[in-house]
Amino acid sequence: MPGVVEVLHAHFPTHAYPSHTHDAWTVLIVDEGAVRxxxxRHEHGLAQAQVSLLPPHVPHDGRSVRPEGFRKRVLYLAPDRLDPRLIGAAVDQPEYVDPLLRHRIHQLHRVLRDGLEELEAQSRLLFIEERLQQHLSRRVGEPPQAPSGVAGQLRELLDSRVADGVSLEEAGRIIQAHPVHLVRAFSREYGMPPHRYLTGRRVDLARRYLLDGRPTAEVATLAGFYDQSHLNRHFKKVLGVTPRRFAAS
Structure with missing residues (x-):
């Protein structure tokens, strides 16, 4: 539906997410267990009574607090559905104890699962976005500044070439900075090296193609991986399941 990039329901008995980013707002609730x-680079925890909102392009990971793992439901919202000037507020406080918001998210998941009432789904999404916007706005001081310098320029370059990629030498020529300086500046700004950021963006792109029904071999090429084996390895490392199982579920 418009505004919702992806919906994910998952149970992770053992999987731990490595550090990665999304280009969407991630709205997360936990149904069983707890997540840390x-x-x-700041530690947070999410229990069943809370809602978590993770902003676009900010590195995060995820792991279970309990040995039995966790079960979660996620809405990935298009980046323009919430004010990008509020990203800093989401970084400062990504969890909310808000029973009404959590209930509305539960209702939207139910409607999307049934797939019968598009108008209801749109209405419920608008109420969720309004509530999230209210939480974020309460925490706004100075609006966050856009990433500047070579780190921000490199991220923009990587975002523009997710599938094709770019070598550090070429990036250095475009940005007019030494490749070593690029890697150091990017890692310091985003908490991960450029290659890991690009891999995460490619996994995100692969998810979109899989949800469109494309075969995994074609998805590997479209998303910038060398082959299906290369896609499988990184996809499972990030999401804990193979592309084929993700598409089937």
Missing amino acids: YDLD
Whole structure:
């Protein structure tokens, strides 16, 4: 539906997410267990009574607090559905104890699962976005500044070439900075090296193609991986399942 890039229901008995980013707002609730995660190199926890909102392009990971794992539901919202000037507020406080918001998210998941009432789904999404916007706005001081310098330029370059990729030498020529300086500046700004950021963006792209029904061998090429084996390895490392199983579920 418009505004919702992807919906994910998952049970992870053992999988731990490595640090990665999304180009969408990630709205997360936990139905069983509890999750601990680092967002922008600060540790957070998410229990069943809470809602978590992770902003676009900010590195985060995820792991279970309990040995039996966790079960979660996720809405990935298009980046323009919430004010990008509020990303800093989401980084500062990504969890909310808000029973009404959690209930509305539960209702939207139910409607999307049934797939019969598009108008209801749109209405429920608008109420969720309004509530999230209210939480974020309460925490706004100075609006966050856009990434500047070579790190921001390199991220923009990687975002423009997710499938094709770019070598550090070429990036250095375009940005007019030494490749070593690029890697150091990017890692310091985003908490991960450029190659890991690009791999995460490619996994995100692969998810979109899989949800469109494309075969995994074609998805590997379209998303910038060398072959299907290369896609399988990184996809499972990030999401804990193979592309084929993800598409089937």
